[in-house]
Amino acid sequence: MADELRSLIVKGDLPAGAKLPSEWELTRQYDISRPTVSRALAVLQAEGLIDKHQGAGSFVRPQRPLRHPKTFRYEGTSGTRPMFSTDAAAVGGEPSWEYHSTHAKAPAAIAARLGIASGDPVMLTTYRYLVDGEPVQLATAYEPLAITGGTPVEWPEEGDIRGVRARMESIGVMVDSVTEEVTCRQPHQFETERLDIAAGVQVFQVERTYWYNERAVETADIVIPGDRYALRYRIWLR
Amino acid sequence: MADELRSLIVKGDLPAGAKLPSEWELTRQYDISRPTVSRALAVLQAEGLIDKHQGAGSFVRPQRPLRHPKTFRYEGTSGTRPMFSTDAAAVGGEPSWEYHSTHAKAPAAIAARLGIASGDPVMLTTYRYLVDGEPVQLATAYEPLAITGGTPVEWPEEGDIRGVRARMESIGVMVDSVTEEVTCRQPHQFETERLDIAAGVQVFQVERTYWYNERAVETADIVIPGDRYALRYRIWLR
DNA sequence: TAGTGGTCTAGACCACAAT
DNA sequence: TTGTGGTCTAGACCACTAC
DSSP, X not given: OHHHHHHHHHHTSSXXXXXXXXXXXXXXXXXXXHHHHHHHHHHHHHTTSEEEETTTEEEEOOOOOOSSTTOSEEETTSXXXXXXXXXXXXXXXXXXXXXXXXXXXXXXXXXXXHTSXXXXXXXXXXXXXXXXXXXXXXEEEEEEHHHHTTSTTSSTTSSSOOSHHHHHHHTTOOOOEEEEEEEEEOOOHHHHHHHTOOTTOOEEEEEEEEEETTEEEEEEEEEEETTTOEEEEEEEOO | OHHHHHHHHXXXXXXXTOBOXXXXXXXXXXXXXXXXXXXXXXXXXXXXXXXXXXXXXXXEOOOOOOSSTTOSEEETTSOSSOOOOTTHHHHTOOEEEEEEEEEEEOOHHHHHHHTSOTTOEEEEEEEEEEETTEEEEEEEEEEEHHHHTTSTTSSTTSSSOXXXXXXXXXXXXXXXXXXXXXXXXXXXXHHHHHHTOOTTOOEEEEEEEEEETTEEEEEXXXXXXXXXXXXXEEEEOO
């Protein structure tokens, strides 16, 4: 049964947003019991083809633009903004983002990454990036206020200078390297919502840290849906 | 019930390899129905805590060395061999590997990555890397025979020179950059077996390509369990 | 052959959404 | 209030494993 419904959805006979027959109705159509129907639909849900909504029904999930699968590519050294390959224009996306900055105390894990004491003051900025209104990336960035506090670039999204490297450079901190540590995990629930991803898809978590003389000057947790994006690194040797 | 069993396993009261009570026995102990027991155990299986074997029973999965979670780190530019962080000694692993080389015709996807024609002759080498006998990484590497054919380094694992960069250099091909494209996906069945990973664990797939004057000289698909490893990149700026 | 997990049917009650 | 999915119980048959 899952196979039949899957082909209907993939072929387009069941358009995006269409409501599937109720589980009881499918029980009758296919002459199988309700728990079996429910599990079959759970498979389709895990594949990202449908959304089940308790009390409302099951609906065909809008198919994401797979015309250029994995054409969006995160480039390792481009700041928290998602950067697209040179053919970004071909993809035809209108980038936008939301952010929120605040002063905060460094949590222990972040403090360890920044080489400061737990509870030290940091600038905390959360981002959500979208392309054509579709969310593609979350980021949480931390900067020690010991470095930027009181300078014109203390608040990342205010002033004329944007981007970690440029902002740091303007106050004499010449970022010389960046490390990225990539892991793969189940999304938290708020990430599932904010990124609008299907049940069962995993996300990349990238811990990115900017360095200046072996001293961390900024670190960020970047979360990217794992099903439609590839992380791309290019490293020059010698 | 899953919670109780999980804590027993994590605490060590149920040692690795121990056989769990049968599902019927658990039905009686917890006064819940068998389908419910089965689903609860499926949760533990998805978490990698147990293996279910039809006809035999459910067994506690050997706990992987989580003493240094994510201490093994793949370094972006180290060839197909897994490279560990500087504290590798502390982890105390004995690395080993298996390989198999053969002449082959380039599949279309590989040909595209290498910039050669589909069906052109390539050297195909498959690897499996282990640490202390535990599999940690699979790799499939392709080199155009147009470059290495007839040279002393045609066969990657024969001769005195090892490593893509050194071998290429010895025949005048000065590798100048490497690209890595990281994706995250469900493992194929043979990968699940060869890497001995739990149900539900995803894997990293890294497409690594070595370049010389914008010409691809080697490309490899590297598969790494997503649950216990982090990919670590360090990029120097300027 | 006996024991085990895989997986189905059938029925039930509950929580949530739309109205 | 009604219809929907979430999830349980209870029972059954099958396939595989170990002996």
